[in-house]
Ligand SMILES: Nc1nc2c(ncn2[C@@H]2O[C@H](COP(=O)(O)OP(=O)(O)OP(=O)(O)O)[C@@H](O)[C@H]2O)c(=O)[nH]1
């Protein structure tokens with residue numbers, strides 16, 4: 319008889335740093351000799367996050383085609399698949415960044431239906447401090463509509479713990495201001511502050527996620543009409559394309575130029591980027607770039623050393639814009655960046671859409 323595995327979900331809005339934090343959590347538990355399995359999730363396939371976590375050597379299952387709540391059976395199937403292959407002690411799940419009501423639709427059903435297999439950890443919700451400050455102080459709701467801001471705030475409301483991520487970009491005054499805002503609007507929540515990317519101040523959160531219990535008595539009202547409308551105001555684009563050069567090209571420049579061009583066009587059309595991310599792969603080489611707000615700088619979180627002759631790029635963009643406009647902006651940016659290094663490109667797949675209304679398989683209270 320095996321002991322129960324722990325299921326840890328880390329939520330938070332698009333670009334808050336969930337994948338980065340889950341990578342750090344997975345490394346931490348692996349160093350302790352525990353087996354870890356990760357489950358990524360999106361509305362469509364071809365995920366930058368899956369490529370990212372697999373490239374770090376972790377076992378990852380991807381659930382595409384809807385959020386955990388709408389694909390609850392796929393979530394448990396993914397856990398079974400990981401169990402057969404690796405028998406993880408710890409499952410780490412990353413819900414879609416525009417998803418909320420996770421307590422009622424994922425955590426409680428997991429406990430009620432699969433409580434013998436899984437011990438469900440408390441829900442930590444990460445925030446990007448710049449975006450949180452704008453939304454909590456209502457500054458044009460951080461570039462988003464009231465309905466998207468509703469989803470953002472519901473994510474925080476249902477959290478057992480809120481983690482202020484990216485502490486490395488905050489000075490002491492800004493951090494105190496954000497803590498006061500959270501304390502005022504979400505009193506009595508446990509608050510962590512860390513930098514998942516730099517590995518700063520993570521220890522107490524690692525311990526919390528590994529040992530504490532979820533508050534099962536909490537309940538949260540949800541207006542599924544506002545939730546669905548809010549999600550439908552976001553445009554989603556998952557695409558993949560191939561580039562080939564006659565001679566060699568600079569892959570980091572290609573990623574930076576596409577991200578920079580898309581950012582300029584989004585700013586010009588006054589539409590807010592939620593998260594634009596790309597992976598460029600060629601043989602064993604892999605590079606990542608990410609842009610989390612219109613007013614941020616694209617971050618090449620992993621550069622490729624040297625020049626390449628060909629590569630495949632996976633692009634995932636989520637923004638407050640109509641999907642067809644997002645696709646047009648991406649295609650223009652890809653064409654321009656390829657032209658600037660005289661590359662030929664071929665689009666391999668494109669999915670551009672608004673997320674469909676969430677219809678949870680289960681919605682339970684304790
Ligand atoms: N400065 C800083 N950047 C960070 C930190 N953690 C994550 N990031 C950056 O934030 C960006 C988004 O990080 P992800 O981990 O992909 O965010 P996510 O929440 O998984 O995003 P989605 O899956 O698209 O919702 C990347 O450029 C990361 O490198 C941090 O602690 N400090």
Ligand SMILES: [Mg+2]
Nearest residue numbers: 336337367412
């Ligand atoms: Mg992610």
